Amino acid sequence: MFYIIGLGLCDEKDITVRGLEKERLEAFYGKDLILADRDMVETESDEILRDADKKDVALLVIPVRVVHNASIMNAIGACGLQLYNFGQTVSLVFFSETWKPDSFYDRIKENADLGMHTLVLLDIKVKEQSEENLARGRKIYEPPRYMSITQAVSQLIEIEELREGGILTPDKTLAIAMSRVGGSEGQERIVSGTLSELLSQPPEVFGEPLHSLVIVGRRLHHLEVEYAETFAVNRESWRSTARDVYGCALD
Amino acid sequence: MFYIIGLGLCDEKDITVRGLEKERLEAFYGKDLILADRDMVETESDEILRDADKKDVALLVIPVRVVHNASIMNAIGACGLQLYNFGQTVSLVFFSETWKPDSFYDRIKENADLGMHTLVLLDIKVKEQSEENLARGRKIYEPPRYMSITQAVSQLIEIEELREGGILTPDKTLAIAMSRVGGSEGQERIVSGTLSELLSQPPEVFGEPLHSLVIVGRRLHHLEVEYAETFAVNRESWRSTARDVYGCALD
Numbered sequence: 001m002f003y004i005i006g007l008g009l010c011d012e013k014d015i016t017v018r019g020l021e022k023e024r025l026e027a028f029y030g031k032d033l034i035l036a037d038r039d040m041v042e043t044e045s046d047e048i049l050r051d052a053d054k055k056d057v058a059l060l061v062i063p064v065r066v067v068h069n070a071s072i073m074n075a076i077g078a079c080g081l082q083l084y085n086f087g088q089t090v091s092l093v094f095f096s097e098t099w100k101p102d103s104f105y106d107r108i109k110e111n112a113d114l115g116m117h118t119l120v121l122l123d124i125k126v127k128e129q130s131e132e133n134l135a136r137g138r139k140i141y142e143p144p145r146y147m148s149i150t151q152a153v154s155q156l157i158e159i160e161e162l163r164e165g166g167i168l169t170p171d172k173t174l175a176i177a178m179s180r181v182g183g184s185e186g187q188e189r190i191v192s193g194t195l196s197e198l199l200s201q202p203p204e205v206f207g208e209p210l211h212s213l214v215i216v217g218r219r220l221h222h223l224e225v226e227y228a229e230t231f232a233v234n235r236e237s238w239r240s241t242a243r244d245v246y247g248c249a250l251d
Numbered sequence: 252m253f254y255i256i257g258l259g260l261c262d263e264k265d266i267t268v269r270g271l272e273k274e275r276l277e278a279f280y281g282k283d284l285i286l287a288d289r290d291m292v293e294t295e296s297d298e299i300l301r302d303a304d305k306k307d308v309a310l311l312v313i314p315v316r317v318v319h320n321a322s323i324m325n326a327i328g329a330c331g332l333q334l335y336n337f338g339q340t341v342s343l344v345f346f347s348e349t350w351k352p353d354s355f356y357d358r359i360k361e362n363a364d365l366g367m368h369t370l371v372l373l374d375i376k377v378k379e380q381s382e383e384n385l386a387r388g389r390k391i392y393e394p395p396r397y398m399s400i401t402q403a404v405s406q407l408i409e410i411e412e413l414r415e416g417g418i419l420t421p422d423k424t425l426a427i428a429m430s431r432v433g434g435s436e437g438q439e440r441i442v443s444g445t446l447s448e449l450l451s452q453p454p455e456v457f458g459e460p461l462h463s464l465v466i467v468g469r470r471l472h473h474l475e476v477e478y479a480e481t482f483a484v485n486r487e488s489w490r491s492t493a494r495d496v497y498g499c500a501l502d
Contacts, residue, residue, distance in 0.1 A: 008267055009319055016320070017271060018264035068260055068326040068433040069267070070319035073334055078317060083324055087338050088367055114361050116339055182319045 006069025009182035019067040039127055039139075072181060072212055076119050079176045079190055080227030085219050086119055087111030092213075093123045094147060095155055102159045105168075108215055112167040115219030120156075122147035122211050146209030149177040149191075153199045153213070167215075170196035172245045174216035174238070176228055179207040193233035194241055201233065220248045257320025260433035270318040290378055290390075323432060323463055327370050330427045330441055331478030336470050337370055338362030343464075344374045345398060346406055353410045356419075359466055363418040366470030371407075373398035373462050397460030400428040400442075404450045404464070418466075421447035423496045425467035425489070427479055430458040444484035445492055452484065471499045 003022045008014025015023070040047075077083045088111060090104040104120070111118045125145040133140045153175070160168035167173065171194055179189040189207040191198065216228075225242040232238035242248040254273045259265025266274070291298075328334050339362060341355040355371070362369045376396040384391045404426070411419035418424065422445055430440040440458040442449065467479075476493040483489035493499040 006321065008269075013269035013272065014267050014319075016259055016265050016267050018259075020268060021264065065436075066329060066433070068265075068321035068329075070257065070321055071325045074322045074324040075319040078319075084340050084342075086340075088365075089335050089337075091335075110365050114339075182317070185316075 003065050003067065005067040006071070008069040009072070009075055010180060010184075010187070014069065014182065016067060016069055019069065022067060070182065072121065072178075073119070075181045076178065076212065076214060078181055078188075079178055079192070079214055079231070081117050081176070081214060081216065081224050082221065085115075085117050085217065085224075087114060087116035087217070089119045089121060091121045091123065092147065092152055092155060094125065094145070094151075095158070100155075100159070102163065105159050105163050105165065109165050109167050112215070112217055114217070116217040118215040118217070120152065120213040120215060122149075122152050122213065124210065147211065148203060148209065149179070149198060149206045149211045149213060150201070150203055152211070153195050156215075157195060157199070168195060170194065170199070172241065174241055174246065176214040176216065176231065177206055178212045178214065180210065181212070190228075190231040191233060192228045192231045192238060194237065197233040197237065216246070218246050220246050222248055222250050225250060254316050254318065256318040257322070259320040260323070260326055261431060261435075261438070265320065265433065267318060267320055270320065273318060321433060323370070323372065323429075326432045327429065327463065327465060329432055329439075330429055330443070330465055330482070332368050332427070332465060332467065332475050333472065336366075336368050336468065336475075338365060338367035338468070340370045340372060342372045342374070343398065343403055343406060345376065345396070345402075346409070351406075351410070353414065356410050356414050356416065360416050360418050363466070363468055365468070367468040369466040369468070371403065371464040371466060373400075373403050373464065375461065398462065399454060399460070400430070400449060400457045400462045400464060401452070401454055403462070404446050407466075408446060408450070419446060421445065421450070423492065425492055425497065427465040427467065427482065428457055429463045429465065431461065432463070441479075441482040442484060443479045443482045443489060445488065448484040448488065467497070469497050471497050473499055473501050476501060 005015070005019040005022055007019070073089065074083065076086075088107055090107045092104055093101060108118045124147070125142065127141045127144070129138070129140065130142055156168045157170055173195050174192065175195055175198055177189070177191040177198055180187040182188065187207065189205070191201065191205060220242065225239065225248050229235050229238050239250055243250045256266070256270040256273055258270070324340065325334065327337075339358055341358045343355055344352060359369045375398070376393065378392045378395070380389070380391065381393055407419045408421055424446050426444065426446055426449055428440070428442040428449055431438040433439065438458065440456070442452065442456060471493065476490065476499050480486050480489050490501055494501045
């Protein structure tokens with residue numbers, strides 16, 4: 001049996017009891033835990049599956065069980081916006097001087113045109129090789145990097161200035177920054193505001209990575225506005241933007 | 252402290268270790284577990300929160316911690332479709348002779364127009380009162396009902412015939428039925444096919460409730476088609492519909 005066990009959002013206590021039993025089973029059989037990073041999964045999958053293939057059956061029929069767990073795709077509901085009102089999720093990658101992929105913009109615009117919220121997942125670079133080391137086949141890895149809210153918002157605004165779709169206007173677009181969702185007190189941070197307000201916050205406001213960002217859509221209920229207001233950089237401008245720009249019926 | 256603990260998808264083993272510790276804490280303090288159903292949450296919230304308010308502070312500042320867990324919103328990925336390609340989620344309620352709310356159709360159409368998949372959550376009626384008992388204020392409850400895949404597909408087709416948007420055409424629309432996602436072997440069922448193929452299956456094919464349904468969108472990768480094909484009622488028609496109707500590049 002080949003188990004895929006969701007570890008959850010934050011630390012070792014986020015595993016489910018069902019998942020933990022599988023790990024205990026593993027300890028019972030005397031197998032070691034091997035941390036499978038992206039490089040291993042992508043280039044050494046044969047090695048990973050070798051022991052699962054005890055009975056000399058083809059790879060495709062090895063039994064697989066998934067033990068589900070929370071992910072940012074549902075835990076994002078902690079920001080107070082209805083999960084029903086989220087459209088497709090997008091990823092935002094680190095821009096370089098020469099590479100600024102902006103297809104996320106089309107996806108956010110599709111959501112925005114329907115009034116839907118967008119969850120933006122921010123790039124992580126863990127165990128990545130530099131271009132030179134990659135070209136030379138040297139397995140020397142760069143230090144890990146996690147995209148911050150500040151960098152993400154800055155990249156969004158950069159592409160808005162290029163594309164001019166009017167969907168990521170710094171003073172008129174509401175967003176909610178989420179850090180370490182589900183983490184213990186002091187770890188989890190939720191900060192809401194216009195893009196320009198989020199951009200002007202000192203980095204420590206957002207806490208440690210991982211960070212995620214929600215772009216608020218116009219299909220917005222006043223209860224969503226009022227709940228997320230509790231996390232606002234500036235409650236006044238949060239409400240007035242929701243009312244005047246988003247057209248949300250507030251008192 | 253007022254804890255909201257995700258219990259996960261299926262049974263008591265789906266709670267996380269973090270969630271379990273909170274329950275143990277509760278046992279330690281000698282509190283009873285109270286099953287809070289919808290009626291209780293909606294009409295007796297004061298009672299629920301009474302003990303959380305030990306320090307005589309206002310309700311709004313009672314500390315609340317959420318212990319996240321899996322939900323159908325992310326576990327639906329088990330069907331093989333990319334979570335990135337899902338649009339907004341919709342709910343489908345039990346139709347009656349006089350009440351057939353169809354706003355879900357507009358939402359599915361918005362998703363379909365963008366090529367996105369739609370997760371359709373099926374109605375459950377638990378501890379609901381009949382209209383007569385509701386009118387008379389009698390707390391007598393109907394037996395629980397859970398919408399089946401068969402009924403859901405039938406309702407979708409009924410509304411397609413009414414609205415004629417061409418997004419839920421019985422022979423041309425692919426869908427994936429999911430039952431008891433994350434459940435143990437024999438519990439979880441995944442069945443893929445056209446709407447008419449799903450409609451013609453005997454009920455036992457879909458197993459016990461809860462059921463959920465995915466309407467497949469046109470932004471479809473051949474790997475998604477090939478993965479979901481393993482659950483197909485009829486592999487030939489699954490592939491040919493994906494290729495000829497959806498325009499997916501398959502061998």
